[in-house]
Amino acid sequence: xxxxxxxxxxxxxxxxxxxxxxxTSSSIFNTWLWYKQEPGExxxxxxxxxxxxxxxxxxxLTAQFGITRKDxxxxxxASIPSDVGxxxxxxxxxxxxxxxxxxxxxxxxxxxxx
Amino acid sequence: xxxxTQSSRYLVKRTGEKVFLECVQDMDHENMFWYxxxxxxxLRLIYxxxxxxxxxxxxxxxGYSVSREKKERFSLILESASxxxxxxxxxxxxxxxxxxxxxxxTRLTVL
Numbered sequence: 001x002x003x004x005x006x007x008x009x010x011x012x013x014x015x016x017x018x019x020x021x022x023x024t025s026s027s028i029f030n031t032w033l034w035y036k037q038e039p040g041e042x043x044x045x046x047x048x049x050x051x052x053x054x055x056x057x058x059x060x061l062t063a064q065f066g067i068t069r070k071d072x073x074x075x076x077x078a079s080i081p082s083d084v085g086x087x088x089x090x091x092x093x094x095x096x097x098x099x100x101x102x103x104x105x106x107x108x109x110x111x112x113x114x
Numbered sequence: 115x116x117x118x119t120q121s122s123r124y125l126v127k128r129t130g131e132k133v134f135l136e137c138v139q140d141m142d143h144e145n146m147f148w149y150x151x152x153x154x155x156x157l158r159l160i161y162x163x164x165x166x167x168x169x170x171x172x173x174x175x176x177g178y179s180v181s182r183e184k185k186e187r188f189s190l191i192l193e194s195a196s197x198x199x200x201x202x203x204x205x206x207x208x209x210x211x212x213x214x215x216x217x218x219x220t221r222l223t224v225l
Contacts, residue, residue, distance in 0.1 A: 033213055042118075042204050042216035043157075088156065092213075099145045099164040100211055106156040 002027040006089050006105025013079055014113050021087060021108040022073040029091035031100065032065050032072035037107075038085045046087075047074070079112050086110070117141070118217035120205050126223045133192040135220050137205030144210055146188035148172075148180060151202040151219070163188055195224045 006023045013019060023032070031050050035043035047058050049065035049072060056063055062075045072089055089105040121136035137146065147162040149172075159172030161180040169180050177199060181189045188207075192199055200223050206214040 031213070035216075040123075040219070040221075042206075042219045045213055045215065048213045090214075094211070095164075095170075099162075100208065100214075101159070101162070102214060104157040106154065 002029075002091065002093070002103045004089060004091055004103055004105040006108060008108055009106070010109040010111070012111045012113065015079060015081060017079055019076040019079055019083070019110060020073060021089075022071060023089035023091070023105045024071040025091060025103075026070065027091070027093075027103075028069040029093055029103075030069075031092035032063070033090040033092060033102065034061075034063050034072070034074045035088045035090065036085045037088065043088055076110075079110075081112050081114050084110055084112050118205055118207055118215055120203075120217040120220050122220050123218060124221050124223075126225065127192075127195050128225050129196060131192075131195050131224075133195050133222065133224075135190040135192075135203055135205075135222070137188045137190070137207075137217055138186050139188075139207035139215075140186065141207065141209070141215075142185065143207040143215075144185075145208045145214075146182065147206040147208075147214060148178075148188065148190045149204045149206065150174070151204055157204065160190065195222075197224050200224045 034046045037043040047063040054065040060077045086107040090102040092100045148160045149157040163182040179191045203220045205217040208214040
């Protein structure tokens with residue numbers, strides 16, 4: 001089945017630094033999503049990408065849907081302490097009835113030192 | 115705002131007990147999903163449903179069943195809980211072709 005390779009597994013950075021993480025796969029996806037999860041909570045959607053080559057920003061976050069449809073990256077600029085958490089990528093593909101199934105990466109744990 | 119709620123945040127059960135995890139969404143979404151999340155393994159799909167009374171197996175359905183009698187509610191059932199089912203359980207819902215929104219999770223411990 002489809003698998004996503006998300007890297008890095010963890011990052012320790014200083015406040016104000018930029019962050020970059022990515023996901024790759026041997027499979028093609030229709031959508032790429034980036035979620036953030038804080039301790040004890042469910043994942044919260046940050047950015048959704050629907051077209052190959054699409055570059056989308058949400059505040060200090062920027063994500064791109066790779067042109068081959070097999071990869072995506074997420075950048076966070078000027079990190080702040082509240083950026084800490086686990087970031088997950090997810091690749092979506094269509095299944096019966098027009099529903100979409102997601103495959104998740106294993107997550108990137110981000111720690112920001114003030 | 116989409117709201118997905120789960121019946122319990124924390125649950126402790128004994129081996130062999132029957133366990134029900136409930137999920138409710140208030141956005142009239144067609145699709146609902148149950149995942150489990152374990153350290154180092156990420157989120158893995160257990161079951162999903164794309165309509166009332168419809169269910170499909172995900173990647174790890176063994177030891178679980180589901181029920182969707184109403185559009186807004188999707189239940190995950192552990193017929194006979196085992197210690198290897200100790201995990202964080204996440205429910206999600208989505209509209210057709212749209213992104214999934216997650217509930218806060220239920221942390222289940224089976225003793």
